Amino acid sequence: MSASTHWLATGAAQSVLERGGTAVDAATAAAFVLHVVEPHLNGPGGDLVALVAPAGGAPFVLCGQGPAPAGATREHLAAEGLDHVPGAGALAAAVPGAVVAWLRLLAEHGTWELADVLEYAVDLAEHGCPVVPRLAATIAAVADLFRDHWPSSAALWLPGGRVPEAGATLTNPEYAATLRTLISAGRPGADRRARIDLARRAWQEGAVAQALEEFAAKPHRHSDGRDHAGVLRAADLAAFRATIEEPxxxxxxxxxxxxxxxxxxxxxxxxxxxxxxxxxxxxxxxxxxxxxxxxxxxxxxxxxxxxxxxxxxxxxxxxxxxxxxxxxxxxxxxxxxxxxxxxxxxxxxxxxxxxxxxxxxxxxxxxxxxxxxxxxxxxxDTCHVDVVDRWGTMVSATPSGGWLQSSPTVPGLGFCLGTRLQMSWLDPRSPSRLEPGRRPRTTxxxxxxxxxxxxxxxxxxxxxxxxxxxxxxxxxxxxxxxxxxxxxxxxxxxxxxxxxxxxxxxxxxxxxxxxxxxxxxxxxxxxxxxxxxxxxxxxxxxxxxxxxTRDPATGLLGAAANPRGAQGYAAGR
Missing domain, CATH: 1.10.246.130 (Gamma-glutamyltranspeptidase, large (L) subunit, C-terminal domain)
Structure with missing residues (x-):
């Protein structure tokens, strides 16, 4: 059974299950699909929290929440004339954690090859997916910002210079190419886990990390109405490790x-x-x-x-x-x-x-x-996906951040950075204070x-x-x-x-x-x-x-999804 906030993510997860994949394989496939079909609600530059209950094993937490970069200090923001963390722009970006977390989960607890898991997202990004009404409304709300200050975002989200209508087909070939880069980077690996780890290193230490640093270092418009450079660097990405923790x-x-x-x-x-x-x-x-x-x-x-x-x-x-x-x-x-x-x-x-x-x-x-x-x-604001497989493994994941309205689209990558640091206060006494290397509290x-x-x-x-x-x-x-x-x-x-x-x-x-x-x-x-x-x-x-849901006595599975917005979907057999 699969249930999520978008029918195409549910469909991808269910397809993986039908082809013999596990709940971990299915949830990972659905997560990358959500990057494509709900880019106003989550993205690969964002974060996630997931709970996993392996069949017959103890549940654990997967933390894909990156910390504040080394340069994200209260002193730096003050020097920029800021008394708070901006809500849009690279100064609000924590280290992107979502992709690293999904790759760790897939490597250690999944069974599928990365290429097969990413096939669904690559296909949708290359050939297009329908624009849901809220996505069209979000792009319309920030269209002038894109045209006036974020040209890379305008090039991606305003095809032909116009806001896409609800129901139109939207492609993201640059993100498809980014995913193909990860797949190619993993091919020399001797076994499945090694191949996934090589893909992770390509994300954290290769061209993706370098492109993110080069983008962040260029001043661009933030939500305070001024231009600032971000502080995220490739070294911040290389140092991050998604963690598996006790719940x-x-x-x-x-x-x-x-x-x-x-x-x-x-x-x-x-x-x-x-x-x-x-x-x-x-x-x-x-x-x-x-x-x-x-x-x-x-x-x-x-x-x-x-x-x-x-x-x-x-x-x-x-x-x-x-x-x-x-x-x-x-x-x-x-x-x-x-x-x-x-x-x-x-x-x-x-x-x-x-x-x-x-x-x-x-x-x-x-x-x-x-x-x-x-x-x-x-x-x-966010997405969600739940999966249970025939063996009883369950995954509940809430990806977020990296919305298309968070900061300019990074040229060549097809996505933008997140803004989770906006949850931090600049009061050094606050339990939710901004501090380099510190995870911001997440909702x-x-x-x-x-x-x-x-x-x-x-x-x-x-x-x-x-x-x-x-x-x-x-x-x-x-x-x-x-x-x-x-x-x-x-x-x-x-x-x-x-x-x-x-x-x-x-x-x-x-x-x-x-x-x-x-x-x-x-x-x-x-x-x-x-x-x-x-x-x-x-x-x-x-x-x-x-x-x-799953009844341990009978093995009977169930699922339910939200009717609000006519977008969520539950499926299974």
Whole structure:
């Protein structure tokens, strides 16, 4: 079974499975397809977080989040006249980690040759794929920037000088050539793993790395309206290693929920579940005003701890401390009858360091991710893919970054750099501070579910700060409410905005709550009566979840995907 945010990625993954490939082979093929079909939402210059549960083995985290380059210092930004990390342009680029991570996963846990895995993406890039409506809208929004300041992007994304219409066919021959370069570089290898490693070295130490350095060193327009040179160098790419790490986990209603560590926002989901474990089931229905209120308040508490404590170098035992039942019970006691209007992090070791919030509901400047708007309008931001194979191996991956609107397209490569460093603060005390060699905290947050040690589901969603919020609704609806995966995905969604955004414009709305209008006017009126600042979005606008499932007792597989936007797709047999 395969499910993802784009039907062509799902189709590629399913084709690999049908031809005898594993979930790792299939997910890797789908990931490179996503570079081609959703370039406004992810790219090879970006990053990823994945969770993998090998059949009969322990789950692990694949970290494709690159660190800040050696030259990315607060002093350098200050010398450039900046008081924040720009949201667009090479100064915001972390070391690209996505491709390196996928190649490591394929080499160590896959079975297919790289040429066969990349065949799907190469074919689509060379012969074209359909332009989805959101891609057309994104290109239209930045077309003037491309024409006036980013000519390499205009050459690729404005064929004939015009914005492509939805449904038109768009090619990317330069990215196809880049992938063919990796394939050719691997051919001298003596065995499959050696061939993939040679391709990785071509990416990190060869022509690709050199082209990225040459591009970054040339001044170009950034989001502050001025031209700057980036600091990414080939040596930064050569030094990066994708890591395989131990996950963190929590227990809820007989299910083990597996997440990446506090360098991601993954523990937010675990904290929210730990808090809600001390609340009666009658208050956990996301279709009722009481349920929405209770869930939103729990999320505010968990997200406040993210702002105050989550860190790529978090203190040992942080997750255990915030998931401790006594601590979670104390946090649950803070949920009152009305909407809270303050950021209330846990006091673990003295006064927590918080972002510089302003009384008008904004945070300090920072620019960038095209994510879900405060009014609930879906702008897109990330991709997601889930795969389970006949042997029971599961992969849940959330690739992002390197959007076509991130920085100019690198000539000859067919993609651009990412902007993950915009999530970093310049306050040296901040747990999410900018520092050379340090991973920026990421919002990317896939999920695995286990029962009795066996993987039973892989799920996730795009959505920036909303990723774990929407996944929480799915878990409550399936684990408490008894809904099927598709019912849970289709049900009306909501999320809180009462926490500083991780991306531009770093705003927050005290008591802010965005809900799909399908929740109904009575629920909305009740929530407003409790003090929530409710924004009602369209009926099908929030969330892009997908999931694959497996019943360990029978081996029966399942999948579900998001209908919003008519783009996600689930398939299998």
């Amino acid at each position: 963190v986990h929590g227990e809820f209603r007989g299910t083990t929920v597996v997440k990446a560590g506090p360098w991601s926002q993954g523990p937010v989901l675990l904290q929210a579940l730990a808090i809600l474990d001390h609340v009666g089931d009658g208050r956990l229905d996301p279709a009722t005003a009481e349920g929405v209120h209770t869930i939103a308040e729990a999320l505010k508490l968990a997200l406040a701890d993210r702002e105050a404590h989550y860190d790529a170098e978090a203190a040992p035992g942080l997750v255990d401390r915030v998931l401790d039942p006594a601590h979670a019970r104390a946090r649950a006691a803070l949920i009152g009858p009305g909407a809270s209007r303050e950021l209330r992090p846990s006091r673990l070791d003295g006064d927590p360091v918080l972002p510089p919030l302003h009384v008008d509901g904004t945070a300090a400047a920072g620019t960038g991710e095209p994510t879900v708007a405060r009014d609930g309008e879906t702008r897109g 990317l947050s896939p999920t695995l579910l286990l029962r009795d040690g066996a993987a039973v589901a892989a799920l996730g969603t795009p959505g920036g700060d909303q990723q774990d919020q929407w996944q929480l609704l799915y878990l409550l609806r399936t684990l408490v409410g008894g809904q099927s995966p598709q019912e849970a995905i289709d049900a009306p969604a909501f999320h809180t905005t009462a926490v500083p955004g991780s991306f531009w414009p770093r705003t927050w709305t005290p008591a802010g709550l965005v809900v799909e209008e399908r929740l109904g006017p009575e629920v909305v009126a009740d929530l407003r009566g409790r003090g929530h600042a409710v924004t009602v979005s369209g009926p099908w606008t929030l969330g892009r979840l997908s999931v694959v």
